[in-house]
Amino acid sequence: TPAPAAVAPSVSHTMMLRIFFAICISLVLINSAYAQQSNSDLPTGAVRGIVTDSTGKPLSNVHVSAAYYGDTTDRNGEFQIDMLEPGIHVVEAWRRDLITEKLNIKIEKNTKEVQLRMHRATEACCMLDGRWEITLIVYNDMRKDANSEGKGVKGTILFSQNYKIQLVSKRGPSDPTLDEFGKYNIDLTSILGKNFTSATTNTIFAGPDSSDILTEVHGYISSANEVRINLIPRMSHGGISMEGKITGNKLINGTWHKRDFATKVTGHFIMKRLPK
Secondary structure (H helix, E strand, O other): OOOOOOOOOOHHHHHHHHHHHHHHHHHHHHHHHHHHHHHHOOOOEEEEEEEEOOOOOEOOOOEEEEOOEEEEOOOOOEEEEEEEOOEEEEEEEEOOOEOOEEEEEEEOOOEEEEEEEOOEOOOOOOOOOEEEEEEEEEEEEOOOOOOOOOOEEEEEEEEOHHHOOOOOOOOOOOOOOOOEEEEEEEOOHHHHOOOOOOOOOOOOOOOOOOOOOOOOEEEEEEOOOEEEEEEOOOOOOOOEEEEEEEEOOOEEEEEEEEOOOOOOEEEEEEEEEOOO
């Protein structure tokens, strides 16, 4: 029995398919053109400039930041930061051996040219070595269903030479500060949740060049009295970064934030040195 002949689609049906596909393609092209136009119309500007010392000599390896963006100066002291929204921004230049420089600028839909002049910092006033009592307070928690704002937690931090891999008075002319290491005893789950686990180890693992150091606490004092401390509970991510100033070798005040791209939790802290 011969197979039945295929029935050709009607002209009207074929035409409807062509019209349908033509409409789909048109919508895609219109949407793409609109997106490109919207991106080109974004009201963003940029800041570009140079960082020098007090004599006008360009400074390399200076970290420059504005809003959520940043750049590092090249060997000519030059940097550029893009994607800045119009308005007043604080441009901050920082390097361990220099006094931090800040500049308020007004960003419009163009590129702002600036120059920052930095001065050498005096030697650090003291060291973190010893035991500290710390209080962490939450004042901003952007996590979903978060209820930690206003809460606080207390604990202790121990900086000790027993946890230091390498302690030198100078690692080079551009970095005279000392890295100090230790461990903390703080229950952070009440303010950061159960997923914020305790430290993975109390031991430092370091290779020949100390490039793969893993420790619970890392800190240093630069520019005479500026303190930076990191609490590190995991090998690759997470933890808390703290920045503050030390007064009289016994008291540190500053702010902290959770090091996490997905959520933002910030607050302030106070550290008091405990007697030996």
